[in-house]
Amino acid sequence: MKKIDVQNQPVLPPRRVFQIALTGVKYRLFRATVTVAVIIVAMAFLMNILTESLIKRAVADSVREQIVDLHRVDRWIARLSMPQPHEDLLALLTNGEAEAEAWTELAARGGLAMKELEALQPQARAAQDALHFFAALDYGRRRVLVGPAESIQIFHRLQEAGAWEQFAANLTDMKTLRFPTDMDSFQAFLGDWPALYDALEGVREGQSAALAALRAQLGDTPLMGALGQVDGAFGDQIRAAGFSLSAAEADTLVSEVERLEQTLRIEATINNPGVRQKVAALRDVLPGDVTLSMIWDLLRDRDRAVWFIAAMQENGLETDRLTPEGLEALARQRAHTRLLQVAEQQTMGAGGGLMGIGARMTWLALVSMLVCAVGIANAMLMSVTERFREIATLKCLGALDAFIMSLFLIEACLLGLVGGLGGALAGFVLAGGRMALMFRGLLVQAFPWGDVAVAAGISVMLGMVLAAVSAVYPSLRAARLAPMEAMRIE
Amino acid sequence: MTAVAPHSQNDASPDAPQRVIIRTVGMKKIYHRGEETTYALRGISVEIFTGEFIVVMGPSGSGKSTFFNMIGALDSPSEGRVFIDEVDVAQLTAEELAFLRCRKIGYIFQSYNLIQYMTALENVTTPMAFGGVNPDEARKRGMDLLELVGLKDRWSHRPIEMSGGQQQRVAIARSLANQPSILLCDEPTANLDHQTGDEILAILQKLNKERGVTTICATHDHRMMNICDRLMWIRDGDIDRIARRDEVEVELGHIE
Ligand SMILES: Nc1ncnc2c1ncn2[C@@H]1O[C@H](COP(=O)(O)OP(=O)(O)OP(=O)(O)O)[C@@H](O)[C@H]1O
Numbered sequence A: 001m002k003k004i005d006v007q008n009q010p011v012l013p014p015r016r017v018f019q020i021a022l023t024g025v026k027y028r029l030f031r032a033t034v035t036v037a038v039i040i041v042a043m044a045f046l047m048n049i050l051t052e053s054l055i056k057r058a059v060a061d062s063v064r065e066q067i068v069d070l071h072r073v074d075r076w077i078a079r080l081s082m083p084q085p086h087e088d089l090l091a092l093l094t095n096g097e098a099e100a101e102a103w104t105e106l107a108a109r110g111g112l113a114m115k116e117l118e119a120l121q122p123q124a125r126a127a128q129d130a131l132h133f134f135a136a137l138d139y140g141r142r143r144v145l146v147g148p149a150e151s152i153q154i155f156h157r158l159q160e161a162g163a164w165e166q167f168a169a170n171l172t173d174m175k176t177l178r179f180p181t182d183m184d185s186f187q188a189f190l191g192d193w194p195a196l197y198d199a200l201e202g203v204r205e206g207q208s209a210a211l212a213a214l215r216a217q218l219g220d221t222p223l224m225g226a227l228g229q230v231d232g233a234f235g236d237q238i239r240a241a242g243f244s245l246s247a248a249e250a251d252t253l254v255s256e257v258e259r260l261e262q263t264l265r266i267e268a269t270i271n272n273p274g275v276r277q278k279v280a281a282l283r284d285v286l287p288g289d290v291t292l293s294m295i296w297d298l299l300r301d302r303d304r305a306v307w308f309i310a311a312m313q314e315n316g317l318e319t320d321r322l323t324p325e326g327l328e329a330l331a332r333q334r335a336h337t338r339l340l341q342v343a344e345q346q347t348m349g350a351g352g353g354l355m356g357i358g359a360r361m362t363w364l365a366l367v368s369m370l371v372c373a374v375g376i377a378n379a380m381l382m383s384v385t386e387r388f389r390e391i392a393t394l395k396c397l398g399a400l401d402a403f404i405m406s407l408f409l410i411e412a413c414l415l416g417l418v419g420g421l422g423g424a425l426a427g428f429v430l431a432g433g434r435m436a437l438m439f440r441g442l443l444v445q446a447f448p449w450g451d452v453a454v455a456a457g458i459s460v461m462l463g464m465v466l467a468a469v470s471a472v473y474p475s476l477r478a479a480r481l482a483p484m485e486a487m488r489i490e
Numbered sequence B: 001m002t003a004v005a006p007h008s009q010n011d012a013s014p015d016a017p018q019r020v021i022i023r024t025v026g027m028k029k030i031y032h033r034g035e036e037t038t039y040a041l042r043g044i045s046v047e048i049f050t051g052e053f054i055v056v057m058g059p060s061g062s063g064k065s066t067f068f069n070m071i072g073a074l075d076s077p078s079e080g081r082v083f084i085d086e087v088d089v090a091q092l093t094a095e096e097l098a099f100l101r102c103r104k105i106g107y108i109f110q111s112y113n114l115i116q117y118m119t120a121l122e123n124v125t126t127p128m129a130f131g132g133v134n135p136d137e138a139r140k141r142g143m144d145l146l147e148l149v150g151l152k153d154r155w156s157h158r159p160i161e162m163s164g165g166q167q168q169r170v171a172i173a174r175s176l177a178n179q180p181s182i183l184l185c186d187e188p189t190a191n192l193d194h195q196t197g198d199e200i201l202a203i204l205q206k207l208n209k210e211r212g213v214t215t216i217c218a219t220h221d222h223r224m225m226n227i228c229d230r231l232m233w234i235r236d237g238d239i240d241r242i243a244r245r246d247e248v249e250v251e252l253g254h255i256e
């Protein structure tokens, strides 16, 4: 049989294919816009989640230290009121080397040698691991395993007759649970627990004794007032009682207490009818509607602060040590503190998971990606199936399968690119706006530009890839068919 | 095995001895749709010679379009074979098929099948682009073809901006893009007024006579009979009858 004198078809230059694809997109602009809109929505959703989580993480990182400072006075009051809880001591013991001072204090309090402390460290670590495990358990399962016991009581309970066997049996039944150590070493730990507990109790007793002595020296002076002079004799008493307190820490404490005290005085003015009336007149509201934040807003202005101090004096309130500059600074500090508190609340659970956006957010992001994929696949599938007739015609005119594939891939990538960019922008604006409202000033220094750029890149790429991948299958199917068969599918 | 006198094949003059260019052997097309089966073609064996002008006639639904698709290598028969230039179409690779459709065969579809987003000129030049003609040359040739079908001043119009007849003419211009040696026309004059129809017929005839383009036309247009070499009637997916024009003229005495 004779061979036909066919040569292979030339491949169209990419520029020409691109031109044809572009003309096609322009012609079906409305259809393309709908597809792009689907991609925009999908990618905006993803970008929104990513940006919010990244911002929260960055803010959490940047405010962590300031938040620790925020609670300094509270922490000292707690320390000077009662012995530390067992759990805190266990934590100190576990990461002892990192806080050498704390360790020295521990040793002194418990009357233990450093060697002894070191010997206790592995057990303390085992105790902490176990405590984490039980704390993370849901109530029902914990109840089955260890009854109503909580925290270190669990270790005591497991010492009771029969409790261990029951615990071990139940744990084996709960197949999805992973205990941090094997059962033998946990049992060994439980054997050692009474000794560890005694050591901890020793430390606590030492602390109690020291605190009792301290309180005797204080007499009737309230702790808060005493802390206001911690840079003087009281600081020495604290050190003498065996607490580590640096001079710098003492100075900070003093100014912090002073600030707290001034804050309390300002906030007490709201109970003074005279001051209240003046503020109400100024703000043109009823005296009953005057709020604390109204007063703090006033004080942020220097002139108003002067006016406010005068108002306090007029009404017979103590203005000793209150200066307009001081009040202004206090008001600003308070606004910042508020912001920090909001940040602390909002960024709880930030970090971890993919890109550090948190485990929950990772889930959300993955699920949203899935939803995007389905939406985009559907949109692309529709726009390709609509064009089977066109594909068939092009094939009748001598188009190669590769040409048809590249036509659709180019179109899909183009739509994906536009949709991805639009979505990234929309998601960024949305998330950025919301976060800016929430964190305000904190955001300026902490804004994670680099991470957000990466997230935007991911969204754009994902938009393109999803669009391209979902266009491949239907266009490949259409390109492979004989032209008339493709024309028949409608 | 063909009934052809051994003569020079390049000679395309109508009275030169001919060579088979399209041959079908027991060609069937069966559509299955659930329980129901439609026999669109019931085993057609026919030979078409180079340079011939054949008119295919038959009632609606008799299988004319299906027949066209098969001999144009646009669809595969359920049974039987199609040879173009003595090459079994079923044996060709995708690239070879593309080449065949692009250079060897020109199609005029019953439903035009123009690309909606391209202008008239782009529609005409697309097959040239697939054939590797450079853009300037393609543009020039495209304009010439549009002039041939009387649409030169409409070159920038899109299909939706044109009447059915104008689209038909663009389709005709497109079918001629790569100077095919076979022209398959499915009702080329159905949507044209009498005069334009005449012009198109004149073009087809000219191509057939001067360039020896093998032309196969499905039509209900009786004017076609005057310019064809043979007539073929299809009924219910089978060849009813094939006759030379002179035989038919004798039979009918006179065709208007
Ligand atoms: N995809 C299909 N599925 C089932 N049957 C089909 C399909 N395509 C065509 N047919 C049937 O095949 C037969 C031949 O159709 P075809 O289009 O070839 O007719 P035609 O002779 O071109 O008619 P017309 O003159 O109206 O164009 C018809 O009976 C039609 O119903």
Ligand SMILES: [Mg+2]
Binding pocket: B064, B065, B066, B110, B186
């Ligand atoms: Mg038909």
